[in-house]
Amino acid sequence: AIRRPVPGAGSAMAPSLAHRPAQQLRALGRDRRWLEALELLGACLDCSYEPTGAVCSAAISACEGCGKWQEGQGLLRGLCRSQLELDVVAFSAAASACEKSRQWQVALFLLLEICTRCLQLDTIVVSAGVSACEKCCEWRRALQLLGGHQRCRLQPGVVAFNAAISACEKCREWEQALALLAELCTSRLQPSVVSYNAAASACEKCHRWLQALRLLEELVSLRLQPGVITYSAAISACEKGQQWAWGLALMEDMRRAELQPELITYNAAISACENCQRWEWVLELLVSLRQEELRPDIVTYGAAISCSEKGHQWQLALALMADLRRATLEPTVVTHCAAISACARSGRWQWALGLLAAAWVCGLDAATYNVALSACEAGRRCVLARTLQEEMQWRGVDLVSSELRGPSGEKRGKK
Structure with a gap:
């Protein structure tokens, strides 16, 4: 005591x-x-x-x-x-x-204690409170603190604004994040790259690719240098908005700015190509990724194999699966399903069934069974098709929802 x-x-x-x-x-x-x-x-x-x-x-x-x-x-x-x-x-x-x-609740209690003791709030203590709210995703409390700070005729600092924008970003409140950024820009304070990074990330999480691009342009107009985080958020927003051309253009802008993209940046760009079936661009991105001495992860391979499947590039899908195993990564059910589908779509049922055997240890879902049955149908492997159907029934996989065709080619009706 x-x-x-x-x-x-x-x-x-x-x-x-x-x-x-x-x-x-x-x-x-x-x-x-x-x-x-x-x-x-x-x-x-x-x-x-x-x-x-x-x-x-x-x-x-x-x-x-x-x-x-x-x-x-x-x-x-x-x-x-x-x-x-x-x-x-x-x-x-x-x-x-x-x-x-x-410990944001304790931090807010201390703010109340300061007011009770009639002590003058300062920017540091309010910024600490807003940052505490940001770390715990309490975006409404963060805005209340920021508003109370202004009612006390105190000018919030850039740190407090950034923390409030980040709180909105973590809670997917992209409109609130942009409103705070606009308020920061109209104040006497100079927004930082961190301010724009948080706002761009909020737009990215909500698939607002156009707003993310505008933030990038605005950042450049203020003569601030966008960083890897800024570009990654914008590229990811373009990927989610299926704007593959913008995503690849931003990758080129990064190279011209002598910024080294991170793995998450490449993954977003490859996913953008996957959504638009641009498998040729995926190959170039994979080459560039390795030149940067980055190691692809399961997300990279998953997006690349899925793009190969959509582009009917079964050989590329098989090559990527082999590369994935050499990298000692474990394929997921989704990865197996995409590779099996790539072979089945191209009539390469032997390869599809070979992949199916390898995928068995991962546990198969309805989509994988559906693709495998299509491969059996293409290869007229009736016995194996019946075995798969029995396996689906035993595992409780719904046969109706997938609308599969039986071994003889007739469409299966509802039970």
Whole structure:
């Protein structure tokens, strides 16, 4: 428990402690020696020296710098009970520690405590509260804090705006994110690349490819350099909006800007080509990806094989499946289904059935069974087709929904 010192009680304070304890506490905080900082504060309280608000704030800040939000909270409560005069810096440090530890409810409680004590809110403590809301996807609370900050006639900082935009982005509130960005641009503050990244990501999650492209243009008009995150969000938005040409054009813009695309960027571009059946572009992207010394993952192969299937490129699908296994990656049911379908569509039923045997260990779904039965029909493998149908019935897979044809070619009716 924190004890309020009694004047004249105890021994005289050691000279090393009496000399600027706040400065010593800050130094301990910078060195991440939070436990020693608390011991120093305890020594101050055991002596006749009454710590000032700056000393208490420095001790709490030492806990904050090490992510010790519970220790900082405990210290703050003890100091409040001892009736020491605390300034807004002490509460700001405690709120910041809570924000970094995703304790947004505690951070908001500290904001209310500041108001109760009639202390002047500052930009730092409100930014910490908004950031806490952002990390926990509490976008409405973030907007409330930002609005309350402005009602106090305080100018929110760029960090607070960015955190609020990110909160909207995580909750797929793209319109709110764009509204906040517009408000930031009309203020006296200068939006950063982070501001546009968060807004572009919000548009990407909601398939708003046109808005994502406009944000990219606006960013360039402000003479800010778009980064890999900005381009990746815009390319992914184009992929989800089936705008493969825009996605590939943005990839070229990245290269001209001497930015190295990440794997997630390539995956988005390959998926865009898959949606539009541009398998030739997929090959070029795979070559470029390896030239960048990036390693394709299961998402890369899945999109590429699916594109091969839609383009009736069964040989490419088989080559990608072989490459996938050499990379010691485990094919998924969807990947197997796409490769089997690529072979079945091209009349290569032998290959389709070979892939089916390999896919058995993954567990087959209705779509895979459907494709396999089509391959059996194309190859007139009636016995195997009956075996597959019995397997489907045994596993409880719906035979009606897939509208399969039987081994003899007749369409199966409902049971």
